[in-house]
Amino acid sequence: MAAELPKPRATREAYGDALLKLGGLHEDIVALDADLSGSTKSGKFGGAFPDRFFNVGIAEANMMNMAAGLAVGGKIPYASTFAVFATGRAFDQVRQSIAQPNLPVRICASHGGITVGEDGCSHQSVEDIGLMRMLPNMRVVVPADYNQAYAAVMESYVLPGPIYIRMGRPVVPPLYENTPSGLGSGADILRPGSDISLFACGIMAAKALAAADELKKRDISAEVVNISVLKPIDEETVVDSLSRTGCAVTAEEHSIIGGLGGAISQVASEHIPVRIGRLGLRDVFGKSGLPDQLLEEFHLTARHLAELSGLVLQSKGC
Amino acid sequence: MAAELPKPRATREAYGDALLKLGGLHEDIVALDADLSGSTKSGKFGGAFPDRFFNVGIAEANMMNMAAGLAVGGKIPYASTFAVFATGRAFDQVRQSIAQPNLPVRICASHGGITVGEDGCSHQSVEDIGLMRMLPNMRVVVPADYNQAYAAVMESYVLPGPIYIRMGRPVVPPLYENTPSGLGSGADILRPGSDISLFACGIMAAKALAAADELKKRDISAEVVNISVLKPIDEETVVDSLSRTGCAVTAEEHSIIGGLGGAISQVASEHIPVRIGRLGLRDVFGKSGLPDQLLEEFHLTARHLAELSGLVLQSKGC
Amino acid sequence: MLQSPKTRRGALGFFSERLSPLETQKLGKKANLLRRDIIRMVAAAGSGHPGGSLSAADIIAALYFRVLRQKPDDPRWPERDRFILSKGHAAPALYAALARSDFFPASDLVNLRKIDCHLQGHPDMHKTPGVEISSGSLGQGLSMSIGMALAMRLDRLPGHVYTLLGDGESQEGEVWEAAMAAAHFKLQNLTAIVDVNGLQIDGFTKDVMNVEPLVEKYTAFGWHSRAIDGHDMEEIIAALEWSRTIPGPAAIIAKTVKGKGVSFMENNAGWHGKAPSAREAEQALAELEGKKVPGEGEPVGR
Amino acid sequence: MLQSPKTRRGALGFFSERLSPLETQKLGKKANLLRRDIIRMVAAAGSGHPGGSLSAADIIAALYFRVLRQKPDDPRWPERDRFILSKGHAAPALYAALARSDFFPASDLVNLRKIDCHLQGHPDMHKTPGVEISSGSLGQGLSMSIGMALAMRLDRLPGHVYTLLGDGESQEGEVWEAAMAAAHFKLQNLTAIVDVNGLQIDGFTKDVMNVEPLVEKYTAFGWHSRAIDGHDMEEIIAALEWSRTIPGPAAIIAKTVKGKGVSFMENNAGWHGKAPSAREAEQALAELEGKKVPGEGEPVGR
Numbered sequence A, B: 001m002a003a004e005l006p007k008p009r010a011t012r013e014a015y016g017d018a019l020l021k022l023g024g025l026h027e028d029i030v031a032l033d034a035d036l037s038g039s040t041k042s043g044k045f046g047g048a049f050p051d052r053f054f055n056v057g058i059a060e061a062n063m064m065n066m067a068a069g070l071a072v073g074g075k076i077p078y079a080s081t082f083a084v085f086a087t088g089r090a091f092d093q094v095r096q097s098i099a100q101p102n103l104p105v106r107i108c109a110s111h112g113g114i115t116v117g118e119d120g121c122s123h124q125s126v127e128d129i130g131l132m133r134m135l136p137n138m139r140v141v142v143p144a145d146y147n148q149a150y151a152a153v154m155e156s157y158v159l160p161g162p163i164y165i166r167m168g169r170p171v172v173p174p175l176y177e178n179t180p181s182g183l184g185s186g187a188d189i190l191r192p193g194s195d196i197s198l199f200a201c202g203i204m205a206a207k208a209l210a211a212a213d214e215l216k217k218r219d220i221s222a223e224v225v226n227i228s229v230l231k232p233i234d235e236e237t238v239v240d241s242l243s244r245t246g247c248a249v250t251a252e253e254h255s256i257i258g259g260l261g262g263a264i265s266q267v268a269s270e271h272i273p274v275r276i277g278r279l280g281l282r283d284v285f286g287k288s289g290l291p292d293q294l295l296e297e298f299h300l301t302a303r304h305l306a307e308l309s310g311l312v313l314q315s316k317g318c
Numbered sequence C, D: 001m002l003q004s005p006k007t008r009r010g011a012l013g014f015f016s017e018r019l020s021p022l023e024t025q026k027l028g029k030k031a032n033l034l035r036r037d038i039i040r041m042v043a044a045a046g047s048g049h050p051g052g053s054l055s056a057a058d059i060i061a062a063l064y065f066r067v068l069r070q071k072p073d074d075p076r077w078p079e080r081d082r083f084i085l086s087k088g089h090a091a092p093a094l095y096a097a098l099a100r101s102d103f104f105p106a107s108d109l110v111n112l113r114k115i116d117c118h119l120q121g122h123p124d125m126h127k128t129p130g131v132e133i134s135s136g137s138l139g140q141g142l143s144m145s146i147g148m149a150l151a152m153r154l155d156r157l158p159g160h161v162y163t164l165l166g167d168g169e170s171q172e173g174e175v176w177e178a179a180m181a182a183a184h185f186k187l188q189n190l191t192a193i194v195d196v197n198g199l200q201i202d203g204f205t206k207d208v209m210n211v212e213p214l215v216e217k218y219t220a221f222g223w224h225s226r227a228i229d230g231h232d233m234e235e236i237i238a239a240l241e242w243s244r245t246i247p248g249p250a251a252i253i254a255k256t257v258k259g260k261g262v263s264f265m266e267n268n269a270g271w272h273g274k275a276p277s278a279r280e281a282e283q284a285l286a287e288l289e290g291k292k293v294p295g296e297g298e299p300v301g302r
């Protein structure tokens, strides 16, 4: 499949493209941004539909509440800014005025994770998934590549309630050859396996495949599952996978607290207690550097994922 | 021990009393509030030390950043408001200006949980523990009664880095006969047992003891552990307890996502995979009602805790 | 303060001429009814916020019984005017106005804050008919109003959005983000009313965190803004009408008395969020009854 | 705009008389040096924010090379003045000023944003000597400055806090929470300087979200406030001195040009957060060199 794959593109580009497409299809779509419409790519919509685009300046709280008001007024608002500000700067607004009243606001944030790079820790969001997962009614989506991000945004239009979709800054290698019709249950088994489950989201899904390759050389059969919908998480697929493999490693460009690792740990300890290793930021903030340097520094590579898998396998069943 | 116990008091009262005491002992303590100094009890300090007390009005973001600035200026700031606003309304401020620079700001929030009562969901914080747990450097404390809250506040003065302490609105029955010298490791085995571990925090600790009584009638030996320090959590005590009992239930006045249940699930699935049931708000917001009615409605009672324990025991080892 | 009848005509021409003395009196009675409802509700609930509900009673009465075009039997009628209670803790005043406008039975009022009653401690748009948005966390209502006003403008709907804020609430920075944005977006269909009762929870606003001068602040943020007596029904109506004629957002800075109408509650921060005892409620009601025109019954609805 | 030498004396009496032409020229050269550093740093990093660093260069030069009382060999000297860069993305300008004031070697500058260099993309108080607070998330610096100014007042320290904000940043509501609070707390030892370069990321501030009139806004929020040309060294120094004489917080609204000094960057939103290529950097440096007094070397430190 690798040969025909499209070229690497950023998930935020998919947001821009899909939003533009949606805007042409649906009159009731409006978009908002907080002075980052070039980075988040919402500007494409803004250029095509200036009357339905509201740049609120650097005022994330106001943006989220305006989105809520627009939703009450019958619109389907797409609101974007960097992930760290979309979730943290306006948490109470999202909580009280979007999640609690269950309004169809789509928060499409860019610059999730540490691959933000040189801007450093203030701009690298490593808690956003955890923050959004804590909110009742909120659907939490982390696409793995351009095509999946495009599908996630297209699909979001018809879904009820509030949605958080996390996009990234850098180009990422393609994982899905074509644009899927939607995310389905949000848990795609990319490769079946029997010794260990690798649950990954975002850019880590591709790395999980690479890690599975490495593990294969050591005669370890790893099942790779791309979890694109972190909430509501597809418990059945997770539990099935764990019942086949008996242990797992999670991988995410996010804190090991509260994100994918937290979600899988909770599912496992409730339904099928097995050992879970969590790869992610080990409760630290990021720093400045090139994206790849940071991924290495914070152990978010296929190599580290394979290593951790080995450790988890050693203590499997202990 | 029940006979000599002091009368029920609210943990927020302990905050007011301890802060007043600390203020007399240490010149470098300052306190801030956001128009809730009567409710949080920071007003006691304000009355005694008006020069060191800053009421910023209804401006939680400004309060947290002012606290950061005061800390940079060599003060030990205690900042209080309702838990929902302390953590959610000012999350980015706490993240960027307190947690990341590791400043000794003590965020002492009142009105954690649903026992806020009649004010309803907008004022009932059921995500604050999860939010604060996500932040590197942040110590997260949930005292179980007046005496423990008093100890937590007194002890906080000498600890390094940022601290979040969650206080509650209603009076709660005493659990600790005397004021402990500190919280120790933050995991107190209130009652040893061998069949199941009950990990509880805040008002649920007392209910866990009552649940253990109920379970005893059914010949089930429950170990009750009061987790007052949710971060850094005392992994050793948790793992030891789980290795003795082989399963657990967590109980908290908080969402079952990301709080105590999340923390214990992560520890278990990393170190000692056993079945964990989580008692708490099942991913819903609160509502108006009397505190006790709400505890019943949301299943935060000793009875429900005992019931869930029974279910977990049934599938123990499955 | 009052302008001539001609210029006081609403932007859309549907306001009646200058209030007649009889109409003024009628609206005053409605406000008094809301006040009595507030006392009964909060006393029955055993908790709640009487002070800021009473200070807003005249403004809310003016809106619900004179200015707002709404259809109680069709609460989501697209052409309606919207009222947004940004200071959500004044829910009792809003609930009373909605009940007395027949959005739901007035008999519900005494179940305020009771478990399973739709009348939550703070307004919930999905539970209570007529509540446009959920509120309770201060400082968010004006921003939401902007969103609603923009949606209405996009849909060419004629309605106007009226948003009521507290003076303490105006300490929230988001209010000023919203103020800046409403002016930038030239929202002609938006009016902010600030209930300047001079008190917040911890004391006088000027002592806790001075928000004045509010007229100048709104002006500097690009609004048309004017000060009124928030208990003078003629001034209130005139200002609400004036605000619809402005080619941009308009701010009405309404000087009020917290706890207005109940002697022992007036100007007393202690009554911000405390329910009166049965005896206190009786005294409050007696005082309010005294202000009622003798012989007046308890009218239900308009 | 300039006042007489007598009234321009700083509050604490340590300001010199009116700037001599020579001193003005010297400060101008320092600003030029900072500009060249900024270009070199951002070009070497391959990313960063030249536009808002260049617009602030004169203000930051005035502060670091004339106004601030600091001890580079004792960065935490309690009596020092504090400079807070609320618009943290202008870190290159701050780092250059710190290096040229000997807080750390100027040779570090080219390692801006490189992994393991202390010069983070946004200021980190624990990594870089002389950085007073960490910033990067906009809108928080003025609030932190209030905390610092209060701490200094409690400790009876003589220092003054100068905080630099962006005009786009002034859209954050927290800035207005802070403005309200600083006036309420009567902070005499606090000066806010707004770098009004008229641009933010998405375009002209007046188009994206108009923040003007800023002088009136600060005045309505209880500050003394005045407008200056943020590239006129005499006006900058005069305003900074004036601000120390005010019995409360003072705001300096500095009109600037984003990208100032580099023709192709001036007034161009595209250069907010983009590094020049090697060729572009060369051209920029040549332009800036041209503005240098011929024969001048590259001075290090004051």
Ligand SMILES: Cc1ncc(C[n+]2csc(CCOP(=O)(O)OP(=O)(O)O)c2C)c(N)n1
Pocket: B034, B035, B036, B058, B085, B089, C051, C052, C053, C055, C087, C089, C136, C137, C138, C139, C165, C166, C167, C168, C169, C170, C195, C197, C199, C200, C201, C258, C272
């Ligand atoms: C964000 C937020 N912070 C704090 C509170 C708690 N609170 C409820 S009412 C109130 C005082 C409000 O004062 P004001 O706006 O003047 O209202 P009024 O005097 O009209 O009652 C406060 C601080 C809240 N509801 N929301």
Ligand SMILES: Cc1ncc(C[n+]2csc(CCOP(=O)(O)OP(=O)(O)O)c2C)c(N)n1
Pocket: A034, A035, A036, A058, A085, A089, D051, D052, D053, D055, D087, D089, D136, D137, D138, D139, D165, D166, D167, D168, D169, D170, D195, D197, D199, D200, D201, D258, D272
């Ligand atoms: C809270 C927050 N939101 C968004 C950003 C992203 N951001 C960085 S710089 C900038 C524009 C700043 O404009 P301005 O304050 O005018 O700065 P200047 O023109 O001086 O560079 C934005 C939106 C941020 N750093 N912080």
Ligand SMILES: [Mg+2]
Pocket: C052, C166, C167, C168, C195, C196, C197, C198, C199, C200
């Ligand atoms: Mg008030």
Ligand SMILES: [Mg+2]
Pocket: D052, D166, D167, D168, D195, D196, D197, D198, D199, D200, D205
């Ligand atoms: Mg600017």
